Amino acid sequence: MRWGSFIGITVITLIIAWYQWPKINQGHRKDKAAFVVLSAAGWAFGVIVAAFPHLPSPLTLLDTLFEPLSKLLE
Amino acid sequence: MIEKGKISAAQMSFLSYANIVVTSILIVPGITYKYAKQDLWLSPIWGALLGLMLVPLFLQLHRRYPSYTFIEYLEAILGKVWGRLVGLCYVLFFLLSSGLTLRQYGDFLIGAVFRETPLLVIMALFSLATTMVVHAGLEVLARMADIFVPLLVFLWLLVIVLLLPDYELKQVLPIMENGAAPSLRGAVAPFTWNALFFYLSSLLPFVNERERKEGLKWSYITVLAVMITLVTTNLSALLLFGNITGQFVYPFMNAARYISYADFFENMEALVMAIWVGGMFIKHAFYQYVLVLSTAQWLHLSDYKSIAYPIGVIITILGLWISPSVADIAHFIDVTLPFMSLGFFILIPAMLLLIAVLKRRLAVK
Numbered sequence: 384m385r386w387g388s389f390i391g392i393t394v395i396t397l398i399i400a401w402y403q404w405p406k407i408n409q410g411h412r413k414d415k416a417a418f419v420v421l422s423a424a425g426w427a428f429g430v431i432v433a434a435f436p437h438l439p440s441p442l443t444l445l446d447t448l449f450e451p452l453s454k455l456l457e
Numbered sequence: 458m459i460e461k462g463k464i465s466a467a468q469m470s471f472l473s474y475a476n477i478v479v480t481s482i483l484i485v486p487g488i489t490y491k492y493a494k495q496d497l498w499l500s501p502i503w504g505a506l507l508g509l510m511l512v513p514l515f516l517q518l519h520r521r522y523p524s525y526t527f528i529e530y531l532e533a534i535l536g537k538v539w540g541r542l543v544g545l546c547y548v549l550f551f552l553l554s555s556g557l558t559l560r561q562y563g564d565f566l567i568g569a570v571f572r573e574t575p576l577l578v579i580m581a582l583f584s585l586a587t588t589m590v591v592h593a594g595l596e597v598l599a600r601m602a603d604i605f606v607p608l609l610v611f612l613w614l615l616v617i618v619l620l621l622p623d624y625e626l627k628q629v630l631p632i633m634e635n636g637a638a639p640s641l642r643g644a645v646a647p648f649t650w651n652a653l654f655f656y657l658s659s660l661l662p663f664v665n666e667r668e669r670k671e672g673l674k675w676s677y678i679t680v681l682a683v684m685i686t687l688v689t690t691n692l693s694a695l696l697l698f699g700n701i702t703g704q705f706v707y708p709f710m711n712a713a714r715y716i717s718y719a720d721f722f723e724n725m726e727a728l729v730m731a732i733w734v735g736g737m738f739i740k741h742a743f744y745q746y747v748l749v750l751s752t753a754q755w756l757h758l759s760d761y762k763s764i765a766y767p768i769g770v771i772i773t774i775l776g777l778w779i780s781p782s783v784a785d786i787a788h789f790i791d792v793t794l795p796f797m798s799l800g801f802f803i804l805i806p807a808m809l810l811l812i813a814v815l816k817r818r819l820a821v822k
Contacts (some may be wrong), residue, residue, distance in 0.1 A: 385613065396770065399770065406762075407760075408759050413758060418763050419769070422767040425771045428775075429774045432778045439779060440778065440780045442780050442785055442789045442793075443785070445789065445793055446789060446792075455794050456645065
């Protein structure tokens with residue numbers, strides 16, 4: 384685990400929350416929930432990518448998925 | 458409707474034009490040459506045929522649901538369960554497109570100028586700027602296109618014109634040496650880019666009411682403008698480099714580097730760099746806008762601005778993670794992306810229109 388990345392992503396997420404939270408339409412619980420979930424997802428995503436930089440990329444998955452079709456082009 | 462901004466028909470056209478042309482003038486000539494050889498300038502003309510078919514498709518869908526964007530009429534046509542399921546696929550696809558665009562921007566900048574700067578820094582700063590645009594709304598994005606697009610077209614034209622004395626016309630011969638097949642195979646990349654006319658569906662609902670008619674005209678003008686730009690770019694690379702065009706990943710960039718007048722007008726690739734940075738700014742901000750708006754519509758939120766920054770963070774990390782190398786991305790764009798575009802941008806919208814028409818017919822009976 385790289386602590387620099389961990390601290391970085393945490394600080395960025397907190398700054399965004401501090402800036403954006405008061406501006407979310409009051410009384411819309413769904414908006415607030417969406418903001419919290421997406422912020423948490425971004426944070427978790429960042430931590431995971433920082434911890435395991437060599438995760439297989441989504442493009443590899445898609446390349447494999449579409450291989451029967453893409454063979455037609457090659 | 459959660460987007461309250463209004464744009465003009467010309468702004469819609471500028472945004473779509475920039476979205477397609479920016480990456481294609483750099484990436485398409487190389488890919489096209491690989492298959493079409495000296496017929497590479499014919500391929501964008503085949504590509505434009507697709508554009509000419511897609512525009513009416515989205516205009517028809519738009520006529521049936523004038524104030525809805527794609528994600529919204531998806532739900533209106535397919536019903537709640539299927540509409541949301543397919544909608545999720547689109548949101549994820551938009552996310553992938555944004556991440557990919559951001560990464561392309563970063564890779565190109567590092568490859569060409571900022572050799573020592575970490576990728577993350579370049580992408581994060583760029584992402585911050587585009588997120589601010591998205592947060593400001595569609596009107597700001599449209600006005601940005603107003604300012605940048607004419608400037609970018611001018612710079613592009615400047616590169617083409619400065620190369621005029623170096624062109625050798627005989628390089629285009631023989632035309633269609635092996636029939637139309639090579640140029641058609643080469644047209645896969647222009648097809649993929651012309652499929653981006655799908656994004657008209659995200660802009661049409663926000664065009665001024667009194668310019669609705671003009672929106673139709675401007676959409677077709679955009680198809681022609683894209684075709685002319687691509688044909689000219691491909692042709693200028695061919696006329697300059699002839700049969701070594703295929704050795705460059707970005708022939709247009711190399712062409713600009715070739716310009717030299719009186720030991721004074723040199724290093725013109727800086728112009729291409731300016732086109733890339735300015736154009737990518739519009740393109741990525743637009744993609745991010747579509748992603749943020751679609752996500753908000755998919756979740757039925759009351760506002761899209763509040764989720765702009767969290768999504769900006771997700772895109773940046775995705776851009777970092779998406780691929781270990783430039784070659785992987787090139788391979789993906791060459792063979793996999795065409796099929797994804799075919800599905801998401803052409804087949805599903807065409808089926809939607811069919812279902813919408815059938816629904817109406819059955820309802821009348």
